[in-house]
Amino acid sequence: MTTLTELLPWDKVQIARNPQRPRTLDYIRVLCEDFFELRGDRHHGDDQALVCGISKIDGRSVAIIGHQKGSDTKENVRRNFGSPHPEGYRKALRVMEHAKKFNMPILTLIDTAGAHPSMAAEERGQAEAIARNLLVMADLPVPIIATVIGEGGSGGALAIGVADRLLMLEHAVYSVASPEASAAILWRDSSKASEAAKAMKITAQDLHSFGIADLIIPEPEGGAHMDVPAIVHAVGNALREQISTLSALTLDQLLDQRYAKYRAIGRFRQAQTEIVEA
């Protein structure tokens, strides 16, 4: 581990959002032998906030779905800062069904502040689009591995995040709402984002301690952007290992384990007995 593990949660949020941090396409360019992008949801449009496609890793066909933030203002406008509209989630759904048909493991890369809030998104059913993906991923008969490479924001992240394994980069964060939104909801003060980042327990280390993240991938000294080839290599190794582990399971084992994984998340008390799950 690096000295950066001493960072505060809010510092990690800044690292996770660093414009120099490697994005979905940076991983795809190096890890994938031949990436063919699949575009459009076949209903409304092609949402560039999500990149989807098929590829090979170590000779094995895989489907890839990832949020894509831009590296400059122009690209950020085109990619809507990595915040998808319903057509983005429906494109992802199309690629999931594609992976099912051709028996390809699915790799998802999570990096979004959240699903886009707008009139257009509501009219086209943002809630339904997210909900549909959760339901389909719940029993999709292929291995699914989700990796939070930067920022995992709310339902907009989970919509490509119901998986057999959840991996997180060392300085990635994953939360029910962005620290700014959490502070606004809890304390009606979005300027208290750094306090919210701490209170909400959003770091990879927090999620790993809760049993929600299965594995933390260590980052290079100073963060992923300080040595892009090294982090891409580390993510590639972790994904290869998970693909081979999950591919060894029977379909029943895979789906039973996925059911048990999500069914157990939650902590509550029942009739004086404290149940500690997850």
Add this chain to the structure above:
Amino acid sequence: MTVEVHDLKDFFRRAPLPFTSSRREQQIPDNVWTKCANCGELTYQKQFNDALKVCPKCGYHSRISSREWIEILADADSFVEHDADLQGIDILGFVSPKDNYEAKLAATSERTGTNDVVMSGSASLEGLPFEIAACNFDFMGGSMGSVFGEKVARTVERAADRGVPVLTINASGGARMHEGIFALMQMAKVSVALTRLARVRQPHISLLVDPCYGGVSASYASVADIILAEPGANIGFAGRRVIEQTIRQKLPPHFQTAEFFLEHGMIDAVVPRSDMRATIGRLLRLYERTTSSADHREHVVAGHQ
């Protein structure tokens, strides 16, 4: 709004127990007036209750509690509550001067007489059995945390085991912030449970009532086999204020209403409260026929062998 009943706590702690409408009627005095939150019309309490808390002048549907929904929809004495003893705990260590989660939970339980948002159990409507999970928006804004997710997931699994339909009545501001990532993951938890219901080919009927947003709207409530909504209910993924701040303009009043989502193809019907019982009864019968004919075929095959 209206006179609320807060002293049923002891009754609801003794679950499971048959639910009788006479209990509630005993405790609401009829000789009071209630003022419509929409148009200000004053209505005699008894008349307002008989109209299921819908304003006789403007048709505004007042928010009602989960137990009132169960009274409206379940056959008399048919409701048996389950899992009433589940209680939230402070998972994240959420103690700040402004916001102490355990204290808030205790105070809200004290005030509402229930442990969390969802009331769930087994019931029948016109003799047809179903499982129900209904939200009480009055409990911390209907927010979804571990107890909420667990109760809905158990309801769905119980329905799958019994081979009966599920009715969910959904009113929620979204995920419960105090439970952080655990709250978000309840969306996935209920989704995996629903795969079991699909396997036994029993329907999930979702009723969206005012207001239904965020994590509930963006999970099981929006992907039911049938989706109904009450007239004028506000429904959506993102709240109006969030969208207005993002686009920097005021939204039209019609935006994000039940009628708006009917026009945009997201729900099956907008049903007034006075028709809700009959409508859900119709649906249960329509699906029941499918089930019994499939059973019938199996019996015929078995008998032949």
